[in-house]
Amino acid sequence: xxxxxxxxxxxxxxxxxxxxxxxxxxxxxxxxxxxxxxxxxxxxxxxxxxxxxxxxxxxxxxxxxxxxxxxxxxxxxxxxxxxxxxxxxxxxxxxxxxxxxxxxxxxxxxxxxxxxxxxxxxxxxxxxxxxxxxxxxxxxxxxxxxxxxxxxxxxxxxxxxxxxxxxxxxxxxxxxxxxxxxxxxxxxxxxxxxxxxxxxxxxxxxxxxxxxxxxxxxxxxxxxxxxxxxxxxxxxxxxxxxxxxxxxxxxxxxxxxxxxxxxxxxxxxxxxxxxxxxxxxxxxxxxxxxxxxxxxxxxxxxxxxxxxxxxxxxxxxxxxxxxxxxxxxxxxxxxxxxxxxxxxxxxxxxxxxxxxxxxxxxxxxxxxxxxxxxxxxxxxxxxxxxxxxxxxxxxxxxxxxxxxxxxxxxxxxxxxxxxxxxxxxxxxxxxxxxxxxxxxxxxxxxxxxxxxxxxxxxxxxxxxxxxxxxxxxxxxxxxxxxxxxxxxxxxxxxxxxxxxxxxxx
Amino acid sequence: xxxxxxxxxxxxxxxxxxxxxxxxxxxxxxxxxxxxxxxxxxxxxxxxxxxxxxxxxxxxxxxxxxxxxxxxxxxxxxxxxxxxxxxxxxxxxxxxxxxxxxxxxxxxxxxxxxxxxxxxxxxxxxxxxxxxxxxxxxxxxxxxxxxxxxxxxxxxxxxxxxxxxxxxxxx
Numbered sequence: 001x002x003x004x005x006x007x008x009x010x011x012x013x014x015x016x017x018x019x020x021x022x023x024x025x026x027x028x029x030x031x032x033x034x035x036x037x038x039x040x041x042x043x044x045x046x047x048x049x050x051x052x053x054x055x056x057x058x059x060x061x062x063x064x065x066x067x068x069x070x071x072x073x074x075x076x077x078x079x080x081x082x083x084x085x086x087x088x089x090x091x092x093x094x095x096x097x098x099x100x101x102x103x104x105x106x107x108x109x110x111x112x113x114x115x116x117x118x119x120x121x122x123x124x125x126x127x128x129x130x131x132x133x134x135x136x137x138x139x140x141x142x143x144x145x146x147x148x149x150x151x152x153x154x155x156x157x158x159x160x161x162x163x164x165x166x167x168x169x170x171x172x173x174x175x176x177x178x179x180x181x182x183x184x185x186x187x188x189x190x191x192x193x194x195x196x197x198x199x200x201x202x203x204x205x206x207x208x209x210x211x212x213x214x215x216x217x218x219x220x221x222x223x224x225x226x227x228x229x230x231x232x233x234x235x236x237x238x239x240x241x242x243x244x245x246x247x248x249x250x251x252x253x254x255x256x257x258x259x260x261x262x263x264x265x266x267x268x269x270x271x272x273x274x275x276x277x278x279x280x281x282x283x284x285x286x287x288x289x290x291x292x293x294x295x296x297x298x299x300x301x302x303x304x305x306x307x308x309x310x311x312x313x314x315x316x317x318x319x320x321x322x323x324x325x326x327x328x329x330x331x332x333x334x335x336x337x338x339x340x341x342x343x344x345x346x347x348x349x350x351x352x353x354x355x356x357x358x359x360x361x362x363x364x365x366x367x368x369x370x371x372x373x374x375x376x377x378x379x380x381x382x383x384x385x386x387x388x389x390x391x392x393x394x395x396x397x398x399x400x401x402x403x404x405x406x407x408x409x410x411x412x413x414x415x416x417x418x419x420x421x422x423x424x425x426x427x428x429x430x431x432x433x434x435x436x437x438x439x440x441x442x443x444x445x446x447x448x449x450x451x452x453x454x455x456x457x458x459x460x461x462x463x464x465x466x467x468x469x470x471x472x473x474x475x476x477x478x479x480x481x482x483x484x485x486x487x488x489x490x491x492x493x494x495x496x497x498x499x500x501x502x503x504x505x
Numbered sequence: 506x507x508x509x510x511x512x513x514x515x516x517x518x519x520x521x522x523x524x525x526x527x528x529x530x531x532x533x534x535x536x537x538x539x540x541x542x543x544x545x546x547x548x549x550x551x552x553x554x555x556x557x558x559x560x561x562x563x564x565x566x567x568x569x570x571x572x573x574x575x576x577x578x579x580x581x582x583x584x585x586x587x588x589x590x591x592x593x594x595x596x597x598x599x600x601x602x603x604x605x606x607x608x609x610x611x612x613x614x615x616x617x618x619x620x621x622x623x624x625x626x627x628x629x630x631x632x633x634x635x636x637x638x639x640x641x642x643x644x645x646x647x648x649x650x651x652x653x654x655x656x657x658x659x660x661x662x663x664x665x666x667x668x669x670x671x672x673x674x675x676x
Contacts, residue, residue, distance in 0.1 A: 117602040123638050154607045157586035159554045159567050162604055183603045184558045187639035202633060209562025209658065253568070270509070272572035273519055279569070289660060290562055329506050501560045 004042050004060035007032065008069050017437040018225040022055075022068035027079055030071045033058065034084035043355035043368075045441070046450045046467040047081060047091040049099035051125045054078045055465075057439065057450060059355075064373060068439065068452070073101050080106035087354045087472055098189070099125035110138065113182040113504060123190045142168040142176045150486065154183045158490075161500035165489075172485040177478045185504040192464040197223055197297050197429065200461045204451065205292050207466055208502030213239075213246040214444030215466065215502075216295035218451035221376065221440025222464075223297040226455050227432065232424040235299035236377050238307075241415045242282070242291045242300075244408045245312070247445040248319070249278040251401045251408070254497050258398055259330065261490045262339035270326050277315055284311040299426030306422045316412055323409070327402055340395040344480040344492030348390055356472040358447025359400040360496055364392035370443035378418070384411050392480075397495040432459045444469065446499060468502030519573035523580065524666040549581035550671055552622075553591035553615065557608045557647075558598030558640065562658040563625040567595065569661040582668055588615040593671065594648075595622045597658075599631035600641040612648040620671060623650045624664060626657040 011023030025033070033056060037044055045057035045066055052073055059066045071078055080103035082089035092103045093112035100122030103109070116134030120127050147168055154162035164180040188207055192200045204219035205212045217239050224231060256271025279289040286294050286302060294301050330336060346356075351364035361368060369386040371379040387403035389396040437454045447469025456462040477496050481489055556564055570577040577583070585591050588611045600608055612621070623644040626632040631642030644650050654667035 115603045117605065118638050119602075120638055154604065155555055155588075155611050159556075159564055159584060161556050161559075161561055161564065162607065183607070184556070184598070184601055185603055185639050186558060186560075186599065186601055186634045187637035188634075190639075191634065191637050199633075206560040206562065206633060209560040210565060212560075212562065253565075266506075266509070269573055272569075273574070276519075276569060276572050276574050290565065290658070292562070292657065325509060329509060332506070499561065501558075 003063050004036075004058055004067055005063070005065065007036060008067060011069065014070070014437065016226075016435055017068065017439070018228065020066045020068065020439055022070060022437065024070045024072065027071065030056075030069065030081075031079050031084075033069055034079070034081040034088075037081065037085035037088070040352070044081075044085065044087055044472075045355075045448075046452065046465065047088055047095060048452070048465040048467070049095040049101050049124065050463055051099060052076075052101075054095065054101060055452070056081065057452065057467075061368070061373070066374070066439070066441065076100065077102045077104050079104055082107055087475065090475065091467075091471060098123060100128070101125065113185045115182055123187060124193070137180060139166050139180075140176070140178050144170065144175070146170050147175065163500050167486060167489070169486055172487065174481050174484055174486055174489070177481045177489075179474055179478060181474065181500060182504050184501045186501075188466070188505045189464060192461050195461050197455070197459055197461065200453075200464055201296050202293055204464075204466060205295075207505060208468060208499040209290060209292075210250055210499065211246065211444040211446060211449065211468075211502065212290050212292045213242045213295055214442050214449050215451075216293070217243060218440045218442040218444075218449045218466070219453065219464070220295055220297045221442060222438040222451040222453040223429070223440075223455070224438065225440060226436040226438030226453055227430050229298065229427065229429060231299045231427060234420045234423045235425045237415055237419045238300045238302060238425065239295050240378050240382075241312070241412065241419065242286065242294060243442070243444075244412050244415065245278055245282050246291065247408050248405060248412075249275050249282070250445040251405045252278065254494065255326075255330075255398060255401055255405075258340070258394065258491065258494045259336060261494050262336050264333065264336045267326065267330065267336075270322070274319055274322060277318060281311040281315040285309060296426065298429050299424075302425055304425075307419075309416055309419070312412065313416065316409055316416075320409055323405060330398065330402070337395065339488070339491060340398060340495075341393060343394045343488050344484055344495060346392040346476050346480045348392060350476060350479055351392065354472045354476055356447070356476055357443075357469045358445075358473065359397050359404065360473045360476060361447065362386065362388050363396035363400045365390040368448070370441050370448040374441055376442070378415070381418075382411060382414050394491055394495040429459065432457055435462065446470065446497070447473065466502075466505065468499050468505075470498035470500075470503040473498045474503060520576045520579070521574055523669060524662045549583075550592045550668070551583055551585045551590050552593045552595050552668070553585055553588045553611070554595045554597075555608055555611050556597050557604045557628075557644065558601035558634075559625060559627060560598075563597035563628075566658045566661050566664060567597070567624065570664055575661045575665055577665060577668070580665075580669060580672065582672075588612075591615050591619070593620045593622055593668075595624055595668075596644045596648075596650075597624050597628050598644075599627040599634040599637070600644055600647050601639055602641060603639070605641055605647055608644075608647050620651040621648055622667060622671070623653045624656075624659055624667070626655065629653050629655070632657065
């Protein structure tokens with residue numbers, strides 16, 4: 001089998017793109033890449049557009065190397081990738097909404113982010129005035145005796161983000177779920193276009209608030225790659241420290257919330273205490289509970305001088321003592337297991353097809369973790385395991401998170417040992433003399449986050465694209481709920497905990 | 506499990522004293538909350554949270570209000586599932602154009618007397634997203650806002666202070 005690099009070797013190499021290669025390919029090669037995705041040769045990492053070009057990031061897992069393929073679209077069209085590879089469909093629909101480029105032979109041409117409520121069309125392409133009449137969104141159908149539809153959202157009953165779910169059910173059993181997202185589309189990529197690096201970093205940190213560290217880190221890596229900048233070692237360790245605290249906070253919160261959705265509130269109470277303690281330690285050390293705007297291109301933004309890490313050391317002691325009892329509690333409660341075991345199954349083959357990252361993928365047999373497969377500093381020098389299960393149910397996703405909590409607790413210990421006590425945490429960024437491009441991939445708590453950036457002269461962002469792990473997880477939730485009862489949807493949904501804001505951007 | 510339950514009986518609670526009600530929020534509110542409305546509601550408020558486009562940072566901190574440290578239900582504050590059960594709408598985000606109608610309809614579905622609390626920097630004026638084609642820019646651009654709780658995101662303490670301002674009249 002030809003490697004990804006061999007396959008795109010015929011394309012024109014873009015010199016200013018780092019650290020992975022980008023090649024400009026022609027339409028037949030673009031289609032060949034789509035066919036290669038269909039055959040499972042490589043994994044789709046992202047698909048995005050500009051006014052007259054489309055880009056596709058792919059990962060050759062065997063070679064451990066990502067690459068970006070670009071196709072010029074002088075006539076405003078490009079061959080649909082989704083016609084070969086369904087996971088590309090939503091990315092493509094979003095791309096078409098934002099840039100106006102049309103995917104030919106696309107299996108689904110409905111709009112995705114554009115609900116017909118903006119005062120323009122194609123904000124990232126040749127801007128057009130909004131359409132005067134917007135046809136109603138055509139939900140997919142399900143035919144059969146006794147079927148009924150349950151529309152839910154965009155405003156949900158709990159404290160969660162907005163999105164619309166259209167259930168088709170037969171009695172209590174769900175036969176089809178269709179998601180409609182885009183309600184929290186804030187136009188982040190358009191806001192980034194022409195922005196300073198500093199503003200772009202702040203926007204990246206607010207793409208999905210629960211992953212603010214991971215997003216800021218992904219963007220920082222992309223910018224630093226574009227500029228060829230090397231950040232101080234202490235900053236690298238501090239970034240990892242923040243990223244692991246973020247992972248811990250989210251996993252604690254979600255483990256508790258999943259159990260709460262199975263009517264086991266005690267776990268929520270105990271996990272909520274642990275989560276709060278993580279946030280307080282983060283606040284004590286970094287001055288912000290969620291650590292927003294602390295990772296910046298060029299390093300980290302922390303108070304000068306030595307960092308007192310006592311709150312984090314105390315946190316690790318407390319959590320390491322308290323967590324095993326909670327794990328035992330989860331493992332021993334038959335009433336809880338009754339709800340989580342065998343519920344909301346994602347088959348490994350489907351997870352593989354969607355190249356789905358994070359705990360959703362790892363609970364369905366996919367061992368991908370950007371900290372390991374595309375190891376970036378300091379993870380290349382840290383010891384940790386990537387837990388994998390194959391059951392793919394709610395229970396498996398909870399167990400992956402439990403194991404990841406244990407790994408993160410150990411990782412924080414290692415990081416604190418290795419952290420240089422004092423020294424430089426940030427370097428000034430070099431001037432940009434011509435267009436330079438960079439790509440960064442960071443493992444957030446939810447999965448791998450992709451950031452791609454092109455900097456223009458004057459250190460302005462020419463184009464920046466961010467891809468949330470949720471893009472490849474949301475569709476699997478549609479599959480996971482099939483055949484389950486409506487009442488188990490909150491449980492399934494929570495065990496995925498996909499981001500709305502990160503997806504809608 | 507028995508051990509955990511027993512321990513929680515012996516251990517001191519995590520719950521902490523309430524924050525002082527925010528004076529700015531109070532002043533803003535004093536003109537709006539009249540005696541009659543307070544008489545009708547007593548010291549208890551039902552809150553319906555609406556995410557009108559936030560990055561979910563505000564939601565994380567609003568969730569934290571329910572944890573053992575803040576325990577907002579001890580003040581008679583509780584989150585409800587429907588706007589029809591609510592006295593207060595707690596709204597976050599730079600209202601996106603795609604959420605504008607949903608927010609308006611949620612407001613219309615809330616029975617009076619009702620108050621709107623805008624939480625977070627985005628909810629005031631759109632924050633970082635103010636210039637976007639996809640955002641309306643601030644909750645006040647869609648529905649009338651009674652108080653605003655600043656922060657990006659507001660800490661649970663700030664949120665609790667702001668909400669208590671709805672219950673406590675300044676001396």
